[in-house]
Amino acid sequence: MKANKQIGGIIINSASIEILRKIPFTERILEPVANIIEGDGYNQYWVNIFTNIPTPNSLIKIQPDSSILLPYRPPEPENDIASEEKTKKKEIEIVDSVYLKYNGLIGIPTWINSNRGNQRVYCRDFEVLFKAENNIEDFNLVRISFDYSLKNPDYNVEAEAILVRNENIDPRTSRGTVTTVRKEK
Template sequence: MGNSVTVNHVTLSLVKFEKFVTNIPAANRPTGPLVNISGAEGSNSTPYTVTVLAYLPDNPLNRVENTSGLQLQGNEIYLNYYGINPVNILNKEGGTDTVQGREFRVEFNCKEETTNYDLYYIQFTYKVESGASADMIWVRDEDEDPETDRGTVSTPVDGD
């Protein structure tokens, strides 16, 4: 298996990182990453497998600021963990509910707008060493440069 790192009492281990579709026009890119998790959180010490499809710009990438998580590609792409944070999710009635979500981000830093994206397959496990269970997990692909970040479907809850 790939590299491992422990951040905020959670151990992340890389299983696979692969670029597998290139030159996807920006118009064909979904607004958020596609995520699949192996099971709901229960007791500590169980590793959970997470699969993510992330769309990243095919432009040259710059060094990312937060390198505390799993290194995916040089200093340009990292999987970072941000703890358990409140997140708004859609409910069946068409409104939103606030739940506690374990937040992961596939982070990169692209200084310019891109017209094409590459699709990456990322699979990792996380194991809660200590602390509370989360109601859900969420993963965003996020550009550290706010001028070119397109955002995603999940909405963090603004703190007071």
């Protein structure tokens, strides 16, 4: 999906979400896993986030500020007219249920750069937003892919890493996943 949406000091150029497989509650990952790759050109970064999101029929519509809508939909049904009509109705209900949000820069203490001890590392803070019903049994393992660039790269604080969180994780017990930038050669 082509986005070209400015959020804070960055521009999201494109964003997509892909369902990889269904996951039972007992096998879900508790923290998102991410990688970030510096692009070939100046000021371009590609990010992949792997996380669990409840199945689309368990999600509740939300409308957060400063975020990008991710088109999270159930897999295509078999060629059955009755199920096609049900799916069309369901898509209308769930179309506004998963978002990618950029929260700006955050300095966090981490051992990610062990040569500096437990000093603060500046991270670009991304959050996967969704709201779900209680007592969820089934989740999907999803990959969220997006690329971004800095609006004014000469005036921005340089971030050494990204911080990725799910909205539903308790910030008192989980700080998310910190990942450094991989440079392509």
